Amino acid sequence: MALTRCAPGTLGPALGAENLFQCAILAGDHDFMDKIALITGASRGIGAATALLAARQGWAVAVNYQGNQAAADAVVQQIRAAGGTALTVQANVADEAQVLAMFATVDAQLGRVTALVNNAGVVDVPARVDEMSTERLRRMFDINVIGSFVCAREAVRRMSTQHGGSGGSIVNVSSAASRLGSAHQYVDYAAAKGAIDVLTLGLAREVAAEGIRVNAVRPGLIETDIHASGGLPDRVRDLAHQVPMQRGGTAEEVAEAIVWLMSDASPYTTMSLLEVSGGR
Numbered sequence: 001m002a003l004t005r006c007a008p009g010t011l012g013p014a015l016g017a018e019n020l021f022q023c024a025i026l027a028g029d030h031d032f033m034d035k036i037a038l039i040t041g042a043s044r045g046i047g048a049a050t051a052l053l054a055a056r057q058g059w060a061v062a063v064n065y066q067g068n069q070a071a072a073d074a075v076v077q078q079i080r081a082a083g084g085t086a087l088t089v090q091a092n093v094a095d096e097a098q099v100l101a102m103f104a105t106v107d108a109q110l111g112r113v114t115a116l117v118n119n120a121g122v123v124d125v126p127a128r129v130d131e132m133s134t135e136r137l138r139r140m141f142d143i144n145v146i147g148s149f150v151c152a153r154e155a156v157r158r159m160s161t162q163h164g165g166s167g168g169s170i171v172n173v174s175s176a177a178s179r180l181g182s183a184h185q186y187v188d189y190a191a192a193k194g195a196i197d198v199l200t201l202g203l204a205r206e207v208a209a210e211g212i213r214v215n216a217v218r219p220g221l222i223e224t225d226i227h228a229s230g231g232l233p234d235r236v237r238d239l240a241h242q243v244p245m246q247r248g249g250t251a252e253e254v255a256e257a258i259v260w261l262m263s264d265a266s267p268y269t270t271m272s273l274l275e276v277s278g279g280r
């Protein structure tokens with residue numbers, strides 16, 4: 001495959017999908033590297049913390065975002081300022097064409113991914129199941145489940161030794177909600193994360209002999225903007241008393257687990273669902 005590069009600080013080549021994504025190499029010139037990570041939803045929160053930590057550990061990082069380009073650019077600039085390599089890739093993970101364009105951009109700008117973090121995810125406002133519209137349910141599953149499946153599929157097509165790849169690692173960001181159920185708040189979200197757990201268990205077995213490890217982290221109550229996006233900005237503080245450790249977690253604490261699972265430091269770990277929840 002012909003590899004193309006952006007000059008530092010310039011927009012990337014269109015690759016025939018100009019309207020579906022933007023790419024910006026904000027890092028300096030570099031050699032193509034084996035540690036190439038695509039992190040979805042990395043403009044803020046857990047994804048941003050993961051991108052920053054991974055870059056510090058030598059990964060070239062593709063920072064996916066959906067709408068907040070300024071925040072994604074800020075993550076990339078922080079990585080670059082520390083001497084790392086990163087690019088932004090806009091895509092709605094629920095839109096297959098945008099996901100395909102995103103992977104094509106990463107192929108062209110960094111090379112085949114060797115790690116995928118399926119982190120992009122959404123909640124909705126609190127509701128009982130008997131109040132949920134079909135539209136709400138479709139959005140929840142389109143982004144949180146189908147988005148992760150399609151990204152995982154594209155990653156396997158690049159990592160699997162059966163497809164000429166040299167292996168890799170997929171980390172799915174699930175939630176403690178998948179075992180708690182999230183009654184009276186968002187059972188739809190919890191069910192979507194249950195599907196992510198099963199994706200992890202099944203795909204891990206499917207590709208274990210092809211050089212790919214697949215794991216999930218199940219964060220508990222983590223201080224990020226996701227709670228405000230669901231109309232509950234104080235959710236972590238309000239529920240912290242239910243956590244055995246008596247506090248919410250930080251995005252950085254979750255990132256430590258994700259980057260460990262991504263890396264060669266966990267070579268025999270696959271099919272695991274790692275709780276990062278303070279005991280909740």
Ligand code: NDP
Binds near residue numbers: 042223
């Ligand atoms: P945030 O709401 O802080 O960040 C969400 C990120 O996902 C943003 O970068 C956003 O990009 C991106 N995003 C949202 N929708 C899409 C989409 N359709 N396509 C691509 N990117 C998208 O979330 P958190 O950091 O809190 O959560 C990250 C993951 O962790 C999620 O999967 C969440 O379910 C999970 N989790 C979080 C917990 C918590 O307490 N915070 C607990 C358990 C699990 P942009 O802003 O550009 O649109």
